[in-house]
Amino acid sequence: QVQLVESGGGVVQPGRSLRLSCGDSGFTFSRYAMHWVRQAPGRGLEWVAFISYDGSDKWYADSVKGRFTISRDNSKNTLYLQMNSLRIEDTAFYYCTRETNAFDIWGQGTMVTVSS
């Protein structure tokens, strides 16, 4: 069964760091570009970051550029999002998603709450 499972969310103070992980099941992870998309409580979807299938190309939303780093370890079939200098407005559900000219597979999401 094809699925993605995120982990690593939690409650963190402003200015601190957190690392999210996303593992796969059921497909050849190394063949696909991957993204992180987030959704603040009661709000819409916001694209966060992209990484190419081999990790050589990375793009970020302006709202996280310079603070977040996307990476992957294809030997472990795992996607990461290192989040530094967290702000209250980063509070959201974070989804990892597979790209095939659209986001065709989504994880269940992991909640990140930034609060003092």
Added chain:
Amino acid sequence: QSALTQPPSASGSPGQSVTISCTGTSNDLGSYNYVSWYQQRPGKAPKLMIYEVTKRPSGVPDRFSGSKSGNTASLTVSGLQAEDEADYYCSSYAGSGDFCVFGGGTKLTVL
């Protein structure tokens, strides 16, 4: 403020058709045929319903269809069913920089 503009709500009775619009600019939706639509039920992850403007993934009913004209894309749900009640989001490739932009979402209510 979202990059793509959707109406906040839409509604229809069972069996009717409803169309949800998604308006962008010539820098995103108007320039690329990588428009997709996602259905999100409460407490659940989004689900891909339409990709590349008009294509349906396997398993998505043919009651769902997509189209695009200029800077506006549309999702039409025909033969509305109670299970179609959900939030719907459009998205588009936006080229270098933003890569992907989403609409603010439309809450579809089946009356």
